[in-house]
Amino acid sequence: MKRGEADLHAGLFFSDARATYLEYGSFLTETETHIFAHKQLPEIEDLNGVAPYKVGVLAGDFVENYLRPKLPRGNIQSFKTYDAVMSALAKGELQVFAADTPTGIYHLQKSGLGFDFRFDARSRLYRNKWLVAAKRGNKALIDFVDQGMQQIGEDERGAIVEKWVSLGREPIIPWELVIYTFLAALGLSGVAAIIVWSRSLKRQIALRTRELEAAKTEAERANESKSRFLATVSHELRTPLTAIGGSLSLISGGVAGEVSADAKKMIDIADASAKRLNRLINDILDFEKIRSGKMTYQFQPLVLADLLNQSIEANRYYASQYGVAFDLKTPLPEAVIHGDQDRLMQVMANLLSNAAKFSERGDRVEIQADETEEGIRVSVTDQGAGIPETFQNDIFGEFARSEMADLQHVSGTGLGLSISKSIVNAHHGKIDFDSEIERGSRFFFELPISTGPHADGDTKGNCDDT
Amino acid sequence: MTPELTNILYIEDEEYLQQIVQMALERVGGFTVHLCIGGEQALAELDEFSPDLILLDVRLPKMSGPEVLEEIRKCAGFETTPVIFVTASVMDEDLDAYRNSGAIDVISKPFDPMKLSDEIRTIWKRHHDV
Numbered sequence: 001m002k003r004g005e006a007d008l009h010a011g012l013f014f015s016d017a018r019a020t021y022l023e024y025g026s027f028l029t030e031t032e033t034h035i036f037a038h039k040q041l042p043e044i045e046d047l048n049g050v051a052p053y054k055v056g057v058l059a060g061d062f063v064e065n066y067l068r069p070k071l072p073r074g075n076i077q078s079f080k081t082y083d084a085v086m087s088a089l090a091k092g093e094l095q096v097f098a099a100d101t102p103t104g105i106y107h108l109q110k111s112g113l114g115f116d117f118r119f120d121a122r123s124r125l126y127r128n129k130w131l132v133a134a135k136r137g138n139k140a141l142i143d144f145v146d147q148g149m150q151q152i153g154e155d156e157r158g159a160i161v162e163k164w165v166s167l168g169r170e171p172i173i174p175w176e177l178v179i180y181t182f183l184a185a186l187g188l189s190g191v192a193a194i195i196v197w198s199r200s201l202k203r204q205i206a207l208r209t210r211e212l213e214a215a216k217t218e219a220e221r222a223n224e225s226k227s228r229f230l231a232t233v234s235h236e237l238r239t240p241l242t243a244i245g246g247s248l249s250l251i252s253g254g255v256a257g258e259v260s261a262d263a264k265k266m267i268d269i270a271d272a273s274a275k276r277l278n279r280l281i282n283d284i285l286d287f288e289k290i291r292s293g294k295m296t297y298q299f300q301p302l303v304l305a306d307l308l309n310q311s312i313e314a315n316r317y318y319a320s321q322y323g324v325a326f327d328l329k330t331p332l333p334e335a336v337i338h339g340d341q342d343r344l345m346q347v348m349a350n351l352l353s354n355a356a357k358f359s360e361r362g363d364r365v366e367i368q369a370d371e372t373e374e375g376i377r378v379s380v381t382d383q384g385a386g387i388p389e390t391f392q393n394d395i396f397g398e399f400a401r402s403e404m405a406d407l408q409h410v411s412g413t414g415l416g417l418s419i420s421k422s423i424v425n426a427h428h429g430k431i432d433f434d435s436e437i438e439r440g441s442r443f444f445f446e447l448p449i450s451t452g453p454h455a456d457g458d459t460k461g462n463c464d465d466t
Numbered sequence: 467m468t469p470e471l472t473n474i475l476y477i478e479d480e481e482y483l484q485q486i487v488q489m490a491l492e493r494v495g496g497f498t499v500h501l502c503i504g505g506e507q508a509l510a511e512l513d514e515f516s517p518d519l520i521l522l523d524v525r526l527p528k529m530s531g532p533e534v535l536e537e538i539r540k541c542a543g544f545e546t547t548p549v550i551f552v553t554a555s556v557m558d559e560d561l562d563a564y565r566n567s568g569a570i571d572v573i574s575k576p577f578d579p580m581k582l583s584d585e586i587r588t589i590w591k592r593h594h595d596v
Contacts, residue, residue, distance in 0.1 A: 231557065235525070238554040239480060242576035246486040253580045255493045278576055285556050296558040 001135055008141060011130035013062040013100075018133075025132040025142035026149040029161045032127045033063050034119035036104050038095040045122045047071065056085045056097035063098045066125065086111035098125065115179075223292075230288045237281055245274040272321075283415045286346075287398065290422045297340040297426055304335040304369055304376060311348035312367065318353045323361035324382075326352065329368045335376055337447050343423045347431075350416040351380040351443045357412075358384040358441070372446060375429070379444035386437040395433070396421045420445075468594040471587065475517035477502045477534060478552070479526050486579050487521070495583025505534035512541055519590060521573075524553040524564060532567045539568065548593055550586065552577075 001009060002021060011028050012018065035055065037044050044050055047070055055071065057064040059078035067076055077094065079085045086107050088094035097104070101119070108114045132149070134141045152160070248271040250256050252264065259267065289295040312326045319326050355365040359382050366381040387395065394400045399414040417431075424431040424445045435441035474497045478484050484501045491497045500515040502508040504526050520538065524531035531551055538544050551564040554575040564572045570593045573585065 231555070234556065235554045238556075238575050239483070242554070243480070243482040243486060245576050246483070246490070246579045249578050249580050250486065250489055253494070255489060255580070282556070289557070294557060294559070 001133070004135070007134060007138065008145065009133045012133045013128045014131055015062060015065065017065065018062075021136050022133045023136050023138055023142050025134065026146045028130040028132060028149075030127060030129050032101050033066075033098065033125045034101050034104060035096060035098050035123040035125065036108070036117045036119045037123065038089075038116060039118045041095060043122070044096075047125075050096055051075065053096045054094060056088060056094045058082060058085065058099065061099070062128070063100070063125065067098060082107040083111075086113060089113055089117070109182075114182075227288060227292050230285065234281055234285050238278075241274060241278055241281070245271065245278065248274060272317075280413055283413045283419065286419050287413075287415045290419065295422065295426070297343060299338055299340055301336050302339050302341055302344070304337055304378075305331040305333045307337075307341065307344060308348070308367060308369060308378070311345055311352065314345065315349050315352040315356075318356040319365070322356040322359060324356050324359045324363045324365050327364050327366050329366060330370065332369045332371065332376065335369065335371070337376060337449075339427050339447065340423075344427070347420040347423050347445060348378075348380075350420045351445075354416065354443070355380050355382040355384070355441075358382060360384065375446055375448040377444050377446045379442050381440060381442040383440040386439055387433070387435040387441055388437070392435065396431070468591050469518070471497065471518050471590050473498050473500065473515060473517045474519050474521060474586070475500045475502065475508065475512075475515055476521040477504065477508045477526070477531075478521075478523040479503050480523075483523075487582065490579030490582050491586075494580060495586070497583070505529035505537060508534060509537055509541065512538065512544055516543075517547065519586070520547060520549045521586075522549050522551055522569070524551050524555065532564070535568055548590065550589060 001007070009022075012022070012024075014024055035044055035050060037050075037053075041053070042049075050071070053075075054077045055067065055075055056077050056079055057067065059080055064076065064078060077088075079088065082099070082103070085094070085097050085099075089097065090111060090113060099107070104119070105114070108117055132142065132145050134145075247256075248267055251259060252267050252271055286295070308328060308331055312328060315326070318324075352365065352367070359365060363383045365383075366379075368379050368381070370377045370379070391400075396417050398418045400417065421431050424447070427447050429445055429447040431443070431445040433441055433443045474491055476484065476487050476491075476499055478487070478501070481503075484503075488499045488501060491499045500511070500517065502511060505528065508520075522531045522534060526534065529537070531553075535549055538547070538549070548570045549568065551569045551572045552575060553560065553564060553572060555561065556574065561572050561574075571589045573582075577585070
């Protein structure tokens with residue numbers, strides 16, 4: 001306040017020296033000032049008793065000015081803050097200090113030293129009034145505060161004092177009583193805390209609910225924007241990809257004139273890579289369609305044997321690239337299923353390409369169709385390394401790629417099986433696998449003979465896999 | 467009896483695709499191809515070229531594919547000329563909308579130009595068989 005950093009002090013002792021630069025106002029309460037001594041020291045009965053010790057005080061505090069004339073110079077040690085006093089006490093550098101009772105107790109409790117120090121009636125130095133104070137000359141502020149103080153009734157004032165400086169009102173405070181009071185207050189404040197806590201909990205729940213609703217809206221918006229982004233990107237990717245793939249296809253097909261054998265080899269690599277890029281884009285788009293519930297199906301009666309033969313034909317490329325043989329067993333020539341031709345071809349492409357990718361050159365990949373109790377089962381069996389047990393649970397997950405796929409540099413987004421599962425589910429079927437390490441894997445999907453609501457000519461249905 | 471398919475008008479703003487499709491349809495399919503970069507040019511040159519079939523890109527600057535189709539239908543002599551949309555969209559709702567806007571089918575990008583002529587012949591035949 002001397003430096004002008006504060007305009008008002010809520011409670012200060014009165015002294016003539018202070019009155020030269022402070023304007024005092026309303027009486028707040030009375031309190032005492034004590035010598036606090038470590039409980040291992042002999043009891044201090046009067047000021048003579050502190051002679052062997054240094055007494056810590058806050059620099060400029062009322063008590064410092066009180067003690068200065070009464071004690072030898074070297075007996076008083078000033079500290080800039082109470083934290084510094086407490087720190088010296090904690091380190092054992094100081095064993096005695098003097099302070100207003102509420103202030104002393106507060107700082108002892110705060111620094112965890114509460115049980116190590118004591119004070120009683122005999123260690124009391126004086127009793128004095130706490131007054132509101134402002135800078136000298138600022139009478140208007142003091143008057144204003146006084147008016148406010150007068151509005152506070154006796155009871156209310158009592159409650160305020162009780163809350164903030166109650167210990168100071170009791171002239172003799174045995175330490176045990178302080179502890180019991182403290183514990184009792186703790187119990188009461190526990191009850192109060194529960195009430196306050198439950199109220200604050202309600203407020204927090206309401207706040208969190210609002211936050212969650214906002215987050216949900218934001219997430220939905222982000223999701224929609226992501227879908228639009230994907231659709232746009234895919235469009236922009238597919239147009240140049242048509243030009244790249246188209247050019248390569250025309251050159252490779254000999255339409256653009258003769259090319260050398262070496263050039264043909266390079267063209268085929270570029271062509272295969274463009275096709276691969278196209279498959280990746282399609283996978284990502286399908287994945288997004290499934291996620292946003294926009295995957296639709298054209299259901300119609302399909303001859304199973306035709307579907308299997310067409311699938312094998314369409315994926316010959318993988319067989320030759322990975323040096324494996326596709327071998328179709330028992331194609332059930334009579335069997336007719338209800339399904340979406342393109343989507344089921346996609347499932348087959350996924351199973352066949354996976355089987356080829358994870359086979360050794362010269363291996364056989366067996367495609368088999370069986371009748372089961374529920375319908376028809378199509379299985380694709382390879383003689384590859386099998387699926388590591390650690391990966392088996394994740395295999396139908398999104399972006400699922402085994403370490404083996406990385407080790408063998410097998411390409412793919414890890415979306416194929418996830419998409420296949422959605423497609424099979426939409427046909428009211430199921431997809432699964434069994435696998436044995438070093439012996440191979442068998443992936444199969446089962447379709448019911450009747451595919452429920454889609455069976456009787458319903459040509460369109462949303463994917464119901466979420 | 468399916469009429470013969472000879473003249474194909476391709477409306478596409480991407481120059482590279484124009485060249486690829488022209489080469490594919492002329493050399494692989496044996497058709498005569500006329501290229502336009504947009505709706506305005508196509509409408510101006512319709513009479514002159516008199517196409518049997520129109521390949522129409524959906525995403526065109528100024529007038530969109532469906533808008534161009536609407537204008538073509540107003541031109542005397544082209545009220546029923548078969549139109550096939552070409553699109554890079556994969557959304558089923560888009561594809562359905564294009565099919566229902568008066569086109570006989572939709573071809574998706576990317577397509578294989580080596581197979582494009584066959585695909586168009588199949589669509590042409592199916593359209594006339596019905």
